[in-house]
Amino acid sequence: MAEALKKRSEMDPQFQWDLRDLIPTEKALEELFSELESGIGRYEGFKGRLGEDAAVLKEYLDHDVAMDLKFSRLLAYAIQKRDEDTSQSASQALLSRAQLLLSRAMEASSFAEPELLGIPEPVMKGFLEDGALSGYRLYLERILARKEHMLGEREERLLAGFGQTAAAPSAIFTMFNNADVRFQAVRGGDGEEIPVTHGSYGTLMESRDRSLRQAVFHSYYSSYRQFSNTLAAAYEGHVKQACFTARARNYSSSREMSLAANEVPEQVYDSLLETIGSRLPALHRYVRLRKERLGLPELHMYDLFVPLAGGTDKRYPYEEGKRLILEGLKPLGEEYGKLLETGFSSRWIDVYENQGKRSGGYSRHVYGCHPYVLMSYTDSLDSVLTLAHEMGHSLHSWYSDHAQPPAYAGYTIFVAEVASTCNEVILFQHMIRQAETREEKESLIFQLLDRFRSVMFRQTMFAEFEWETHKMCRDGIPLTADALCSLYHGLNEKYFGPDMCVDPEIDVEWARIPHFYYTFYVYQYATAFAAAVTIGQRIFDGDKNALEGYFNFLKGGSSMKPTELLKLCGLDMEGPGVVNAALDVFESLLGSLE
Known part of the structure; x- marks a missing residue:
């Protein structure tokens, strides 16, 4: 057991x-x-x-x-x-x-x-x-x-x-999602009982046992379906609060208010949705390739996480994961590496899952103290990437705190995700280059394609869902569980295309996403990923100007507007160019496997 x-x-x-x-x-x-x-x-x-x-x-x-x-x-x-x-x-x-x-x-x-x-x-x-x-x-x-x-x-x-x-709706969701919700255990192929938790869900969904994946998927989402009306009420309360505050402050929408707080033009959001929308055929190609590689007559949502090549079955105990990160991020320089080592050895990180621990991961910093990282490490490659991601946030905070006075040491979420994702991109490139076999290299490319799928495409789908729900609230349309599930189902069909069977369980996925309570947050994962792909590739290729610009960016805090900070790295985020450039990389990787 x-x-x-x-x-x-x-x-x-x-x-x-x-x-x-x-x-x-x-x-x-x-x-x-x-x-x-x-x-x-x-x-x-x-x-x-x-x-x-x-x-x-x-x-x-x-x-x-x-x-x-x-x-x-x-x-x-x-x-x-x-x-x-x-x-x-x-x-x-x-x-x-x-x-x-x-x-x-x-x-x-x-x-x-x-x-x-x-x-x-x-x-x-x-x-x-x-x-x-x-x-x-x-x-x-x-x-x-x-x-x-x-x-x-x-x-x-x-x-x-x-x-x-x-803040009550968010608090209600947090307590439900981390302290109260329980998932029914499932039976493995040998009859053993397997607990399903937030921490184990991702690993179980990577299992090559399709019956197990299906059972875990059903167990996980059945719990949310059971409480979908309660969770819809909590989410509607959050959206109503945002819309009320926007009206009170004379904004045209809750989105305008949220983006204005970070000094980000709304055109950045609209451009992301439009650009990704125009490139969805590339995601449909990816889905078709995954279906073919798995040899399945139908591809279901629970088939999206199983590795497509044997190399990704490799396990990375925590010590090995830290060593890999230190080696992979050497292009960022000796000082950066020493700071990583300090974080690893000085208990900045809460590593493993325990009873009652909050799900997911984050980095939190306080001026005058080192940053902290929360995660639930599971020896998977995804855990290694999560650790690299969160330490990217942490070292961004460290550099900003040491370069800026308190009034300007903080930075907006829009730029925060660039630093964290850049770590992932550089680490991926290192691992692909160091792959010892063709199978391992292919599996890593698939993993990077999955990162594009889960960050650029999926987070943009989340952003479209969020914007649609806020518009519904603005227009007086109730955000019932049925309405939210219907909207979410349609978006999954649109994004994943004709080769994906959109299982009814996925309709309630919106109910488990904590970032929907951080108003208009998720779009920044996609824009940041696009920026990080560009910056990370330049640094990995040894571009010293890119490295210098990147560290100026890390030290910038909030001393400039977010879009101006990224211009230090040579990026213009107000047009579709950066997003399209990242999607060109996605299609190039996809083409090499096709």
Whole structure:
């Protein structure tokens, strides 16, 4: 019988992140709460005074940034404590306490932006020219650019107080998906009972036993189907909140509001959907090739993950996975490699799945502390790539934090996915070049094609689903489970083409995607993948200018607009060129296998 998941307390600490680097003791945690309580009280002393002179404004901004840094540390600690075991009520209570305090801080400081926007233009111009505020010039200019979307002080206070309520749908989904949902175990070919979990699902779907894949697929999605009405209500609540806020802030749509927050033109989104849509015949060719290689009369959704060549059956224990990443990413230079080694050896990473652990993976950083990575490593090539991906995020954060002041150290999601995916692309190229047999090389090419399918095509399909659901909400169309399943089924038929049997179970896949609660997030995986393919190939080929531009990009933080940061790498993201160039690579790889 397969081994059941261990409790958190039964795991080897060397494979768990060390949160003491964030907050070392319970005493330090309570001291941080006290400092934040006191800091909230200080906001009242600035009210009505921001236009007095540059010195007062700087004092306020220094205080606000200091509060942001403290809240960042507190929330990172609370979220990560919850995520390492979501069944623990104490961690849930800690996070709720931190979020409540943050909501109070947002209410207390809600006067600031309306007050800043009310400062007469000649006065603000003088402030911006004052040397004391030189470190905040871009920060203030970004606030002023949102002037038409800011409300009065009372309305801003109400919206700030609404924030914690607005987060409820996401919190409901998170608790359901990580603490409550259970999947029925399945029987293997030898009759043994095999548990189905978030962590094991991907590995089981790679099994060459088609009956097992089908059983796992049915088990997994049956659980979501059982709760589809509840999950539809949670998702509709999230979408309604986004649409309400967009209307309140005078945006034409929730998408415009979300993209504006990252300074990304909506044309980037539309261009992605249009360009991918025009190149779907390439994905249909891939589906047909997979069907032929597997020798199947019908290709089902549960056949999308089984390796198409023997080389991908290779297992990569964690130590081997780390060694492969260090070797494969050598084109990024010696310093980059040493930072990777530090992360691997200093407990930045929470490696293996345990009971109650949040599914998926992420990298989280706090200014003044090293980044952290959460994942569920399973010795698969996909786990190696996930580790490389998340460490790409982490080192992006490290370089940005060390090159930028706190106000500009953070970066938008749009550029974040470039750094992480670039690691994957370079690692893939290394492995393909080092392949010892034709079979291994072919299997790696198939894996890279699968990466295109799952990132460029599938994430664009997610982006189209998300945009359609937000438009439905805007137009007053209820987001029922049936409506969402129907929309999702149609998109799968469109994207995967005539050679794919779109199983009814997949209709409810939307109900398990956590990123749909990060409004208009998923499209950035596809745009970033396109950018990363271009950058990674240039670096792998030894282009020193590309490498220099890439490290300037990594150090840029939010000191420039995202599209301007990518121009440091020689990329223009506002047209279809970068996406088309990446799809040309996909078709070239596909053609070589056909």
